[in-house]
Amino acid sequence: MNRYQISTPEGTRDLLFAPARRLRAVEQRVRQSLEDRGYSEVITPAIEYYDVFAQANPAVGQENMLKIVDRAGRICVARPDNTTPIARIAATRLEGAELPVRLYYSQKVFRSIAEGHGHKSEFxxxxAELIGSDGLEADLDILTAAFSALEQAEAGSFRIELGHAEIYKALIEALGVDEQTAEDIRRLIENKSFAALGDALAPYQGSAAYQALCAMPQLFGGVEVLDQVEHMTGNMRVLAAVAYLRRVYTALEQAGFGESVIIDLGLVHEMDYYTGIMFRGYLGGAGAAILAGGRYNALCAKFGRDLPAAGFGIDVERIAETGSEADNRQVRDTIRIAxxxxxxxxxxxxxxxxxxxxISELESPSRKLIFRLPDTNIEVVLAKAADVITYVEHGVCDLGVVGKDTIMEKGGSFYEMVDLGFGKCRFALATKKGKTVYGNYRTPVIATKYPEVTRAFFSRKNMDVETIKIEGSVELAPLLELADAIVDIVETGSTLKENGLEVIEDVAPISARVIVNLASAKMNKTAIQRIISDLERGGEEQ
Known part of the structure; x- marks a missing residue:
């Protein structure tokens, strides 16, 4: 029998019986919470024209969209985002409605996902979306709706972090860099890549924005982070955004949500989309954000009507899977490091x-893979490099130590927080002596164990190459005339020299990095930072 007749596509699944009941129960509680607050349901098509998302919401990359061609040859997509179609409705169908309009939805989104990461392509x-209202009262309306929805969903122990789009925008404009550099810096802040961010900002140490931008990945926690950034910059736009966040924080605290609020000034996702306050929600036991939202005042105007708006979306499937604290008896009381x-x-x-x-038990011969360190709440998990990323990304481990080479090749969603400084080597481009891959009209053939690193390197050079993946000794490929060059890890270069090859360009430095799960960084900040500090201190004392 054809297996495609009996299996489901990558990232999709069947839900039967108890899991289906759990999902519907969570969904209904969230829906009821929003209806109780005056939000009315809308349903948008599962299939929309590609232009709706490509032009209105560049944050949804076309590589993440599932595309369909209709009978007339027009490109359509399976809905990758719920907010954009509702902005279209608000601008085109609700012209006579009294503002503000409170709308909510309960429907699937569809994404094209990378194979092998275990992510969902359908969930x-x-x-909820609050259309036609701006300012503090409106932001508190949508935020309290988010808090109430998670409480009604019986999501257990959760946190919602607050940020503001204006902080990064103001600082990066003051830095005066080009668009690509600004995006590179934004990604490093988003991923909390402290060491790499410091390197990227080093040429701008004379700028007034330098100190605050360097600190942004670390500025998360309580309201004290607002005090810290105020001492780092006199930028009036930044200070105005910080003052606004302080007012929001105070109002949420007075509303009884104080213990569930954290601040993250390194929240710099989708800067072309958000225009004001931004927020993310995290749940104990879930490896990634379960809620995302913020203010997006420019979106409706792209459909012909300029309306302020704010909203959020909740991944109810992830909440249903994680379960409430009352139902989930297997909640870990340990911090796991892979x-x-x-x-x-x-x-x-x-x-x-x-x-x-x-670490005496780990020093003794053993086939065990998980070790509890005596007199601590720390578990050590031993795994292959690529699996360290998988375990951290999915939240079964809170943090891990892995080489930059694996991070660059495998990718994933996590924070890259510390360069430990050992395991140093580099990616390099090498050829036979006297040869080059530049300066001719033929497409070069590159052999490598790291095709993603290789493609990214040549893409930055705007060069087309043909990549061949090699599992063993990659140096053989140019010797056997299979490839023009190789991209590989080089430590001393002696193996290359013995085989008549030479490095013609370094690709990227490599060393051991500490990576941290997105949710764990917010839910267990103190414990994780203590472990990271100990790892850094241990290097100083060796």
């Missing part, structure tokens, strides 16, 4: 030992 989202087996494992354990941790 149910319930969300270590890459081999040299990085030994180097990391040596640092932990130098910092005072008892």
């Amino acid at each position: 149910l989202q319930v969300g 270590l890459t087996k081999g040299r990085l494992e030994k180097k990391t354990l040596a640092r932990m030992k130098a910092a005072g941790y008892d």
Whole structure:
């Protein structure tokens, strides 16, 4: 039998019985919460024209859209986002409606996903949009709706973090960099890549915006982070946004949500989309954000009517899977750190030992893969490099130590928080002596174990290359005339020299990095930062 007749596409699944009942129960509670607050349901088509999203919401990249061609040859997409179609409705169908309009939806979104990461390409989202109202009262309306929805969903222990789009925009404009540099800096802040951000900003140390931009990834926690940024910059736009966040925080605290609010000034997602306050929600036991929202005053205007708007969407499937604290009896009371087996494992354990941790069980011969460190709430998990990323990304481990090479090749959603400084080597482009891959009209053939790193490197050069993946000794490929060059990890270069090859260009430096799960960074900040500090201190004491 054809397997496509009996299986489901990548990222989709069947839900039967108890999981289906759990999902519908969570969905109904969130819907009821929004209806109780005066939000009315709308339903948009599952299929829309590609232009609706491509022109109105560039935050949804075309590589993430599932495309369909209709009978007339027009490109359509399966709905990748719920807010954009509702902005279209508000601008084109609700001209006579009294403002503000409160709308909510409960419908699927569809995404094209990378294979092998375990992400969903189809999931149910319930969300709310407040159209036609701006200012503090409107932002509090949508925020309290989000808090109430998560409470009604019985989401257990959750946190909602607040940020403001104007902070990054004001600082990056003051820095005076080109568009590509600004985007590179934004991504480093978003991923909390402290070391790489410092390197990227080093040429701008004389700028007034330098200190605040360097600190942005670390500015998350309580209201004290607002005090910190106020001492770092005199930028009036930044200070105005910080003062506004303080007013929002105070109002939420007075409304009884104070224990569930955190501030993250490094919240810099989708800067072309959000225009004001931004927020994300995290749930204990879920590996990624379960809620995302903010103010997007420019969106409706792209459909012909200039209306202020704010909203949020909740991944009710993730909440249903995680379960409430009352139902979930397997909630971990430990912090798990995943270590890459081999040299990085030994180097990391040596640092932990130098910092005072008892690692005697890990030093003894054993086939165990999970170890509880004595007198701590820390578990150490031993895994292959690519699996460290998988475990951290999905939240079954809170943090991990992995090489930059694996991060660059595999990718994923996590924070890259610290460069530990050991395991140093580099990616390099190498050829036979006297040869080059530049300056001719033929498409070069590049052999590598790291096709994603290779494609990204040549893409930055606007060069087309043909990539061949090699699993073994990649140096053989140019010797056997299979490839013109290789991209590989180089430490001393002796293997290349012995085989008549030479480095013609460095691609990227490599070292051991600490990566942290998105939700764990917010839910267990103090414990994780203590472990990271111990790893850094252990290096100093060795």
